Amino acid sequence: MDKQVVSFNLNGEAVRVRCDPFSSLLSLLRDRLGLLGTKAGCGRGECGACTVLLDGLAVNACLVPAGKAEGLNVETIENLSRGGSLHPIQEAFVEKGAVQCGFCTPGMVMSAHALLKSDPAPGREEIRKAISGNLCRCSGYVQIEEAIAAAADKLKD
């Protein structure tokens, strides 16, 4: 495939990479840029483990062609705990026991992040809808939902 330069803003920094614009944003992030926090569970938009924010919206990075990031803001899990302290969403995940194997966690946290940006006080149904594209096989989602509700409270103060 022909390579092309794609420029975008990644976690607050400008990046320019030569890549096949039709390869996935997920492989660009993981394989080229070494950001391994974003996970891959299916490669076809069904598990949400690869969720990142594209201009603030949660997307499955495995379905987004790398070229689509051109000129946009891409935010990954690595951006949330910059400076070493946990983001309130991450804190809430820890406190509520929402992390078991942790493989779905980065994607879940990013879906929660997108939700709370657009709706700072979501109800239980909104939370469920927001994470309905993120599969978790360990938790039954209950403590994840509790964590997102708790994170909303934390972010309010």
Add this chain to the structure above:
Amino acid sequence: MIRRNIKAGEGKEGFPGARGFYDPEVWAKVTGRARYGIDLALPGMLQGKILRSPHPHALIRNVDLSRARSLPGVRAVLSGTGLGAKPYGIVFDDENPLALDRVRYIGDEVAAVAAVDEQTALEALQMISVEYEPLSAVFDPEEALLKGAVTLHDDFPGNIAWENRINRGEAEAAFKDADLVVEDTYALPSFHPGYIEPISCIAESEKFDGLTLHTALQSPHIVREILAGVLGLSISRVRVISPVMGGGFGGRVYGNLKLYLLAAFLSRAAGAPVKMQLTREEEFTVGRPMVAAMIKMKMALKEDGTFLARQADIITDNGAYSAQAPWVSKTLSERNDSLYHIPSISTRVRLVYTNKVPTGQYRAYGNQLANFACESLIDRAAGKLGMDPLRLRLKNCIGPGDTSVHGLQIKSCALSRCLQDAADAIGWTERKKGRGYGISAAIHAGGSIVFNPDFRGASARARLELDGRVTIVTGEQDYGQGAHGAFALIAARALSRVPGEINIVSRDTILTPFSIGALGMRQTTIGGRAVQLAAEDLLARIRDCAAELAGEEVVPEGGAFRTSSGRLIEPVGIAAFYCAKTSGLALTGEGRYVPEKSDYDQSGYGNIAVTYSFAAHACEVEIDRETGALTVHRFVAVHDSGRIVNLLTARGQVYGGVAQGLGMACSEGYIFEEGRVANPTFSGYRIPTALDLPSIETLFIQTDDPEGPYGAKGLGEIVQVPTPAAVANAVANALGEPVNELPLTAEKISRLLHGWECAD
């Protein structure tokens, strides 16, 4: 024996220090820094890919690798004949790393390639030409048992991979004398553990004798032995290092042995590390789901509801190769018999080869499959007797001090309390019109001791570090279920420390004591007990050393020691003193937990675990009579897993197990078309999403178990066992019709409602 009943969220958090603590790795996981198998890479690493059979059954006439070998970037290409490997297996040796002269299911491994990148490896696969001669295939286990059916393995005539008969008491007479006999046939498809991280590995073979395998396993020590055997290596030259595990649920006890073996062979041939990873589709089509089961069952009762006998004829679908399926079939055929007093049992179970995905294991070893049949049939009997299903169960419950019909020795047991509390919490006595209610109970081995009757227990080491912290070294495994956190809490309790001061080292066969691993609910009960003993042993040694350092008597005080003259001696000082005195050694403690030898005999009679955990689940459902759509409104799960180590993670285990059980009950399951998996995707297989689950209430009845560490018992597997039956019973209650097939999709329920079976 029952201490108290703890409601989730009700203050009591578990062992000291449990509040706000559960997993030493949680910080890495939540920030995206935890490294899983898919994240690993080694310098010079190649990518491996597998060529698979497109036929369900065929002879291999010829495999031509030459074109693939000449593709630039290809470093190794292998076929079965070139490997010279002996057949291997878990229970019996019915598999080869690559097919030799015959393939037995769609997906069977035929050739393997290692290349500089994935694209090149995939291209090389296209350049391998294989000549097949298709054979007739058999997909239905009942057909596979018929005379004249095509045979899959010459060593297993009649396609029976394994069979067993169990007779206890006088079943025949009991059926003759019974006031009531109920019977039905129950069918369950194959279910996949569905861990979200697909299995992957990196193999680094050494030139002569040696292999390092990087992959996350629930039983790395046992896998190491199998790999050494097939690869012809010395066991001590094989090292398995596990990264963080993205879910296991039994599916990573052995993981995907074939993938590991092929990676090792490719690495040996190429002289470089080889990474291999299953795609999600491969997870479903060649990963190892649990057996499908067909259970014909009959029960004899007295008019007053006393259980007299149970008879079962069970067929389990092995697929093309057998892995752990014989053990799964055995547990499936027996475990539920020990939940109640049932004096007579007559069971036949046959595990049958078919040309489909080979099977493995998922969470409760088939206990959950048979639970659906047993607990459904009990409800049927209750209906016939005009008796409340709860009362019928309570009348027959097994209890503390009992020995079950198969010889299981019940120690702590709050089964009847679980049932009663589940019923109370769901509102059993004020059931609403228009809703269906169901209840189901379960028993599960809390720390299996018959995996290897000579090796029943576990050991652990505890070491005082120079910084005063304590490191626990264990061969047990954390797949996300919280074993490491539990071990830290147990060790902290023994040492009067806070759990944050405990390091856990596991996941490397070179560093850790041999262990059977995360299966049979061994981790907390058996592994945890070894950790407790190691910590206690270390404490005694620290105390002696403190006394030597102080030159006077000492008594422990909050993790440190107080001398008779009133000085406080901290662990840091003791560690430094010992290190200097021994020129570099650290104080260590050893814990060996060796459970009593079992009286387990040839007929399978005898105790199989150090203790047993119990549960009852209840739910309220509603059915849309137009569409057949099922809504589970409320779900209650009550568990006796002894003393709860950490309430937060215990709740998480229950929620997750119930969610998996609800998946089995409502939506999941393999669909086959002529041996091909028709739904090899998450969306086709349908594991529950956040929108699919009801509110789940968890309750723990805390018994004090005499065997487990500080009274704790296992929880990780039983959480899923009673769920499918509780839902099925609620659906049957709502419909007024028995239910005998899972999953209960809207189509199936419609058929029950409108009698559509003749239409298709």
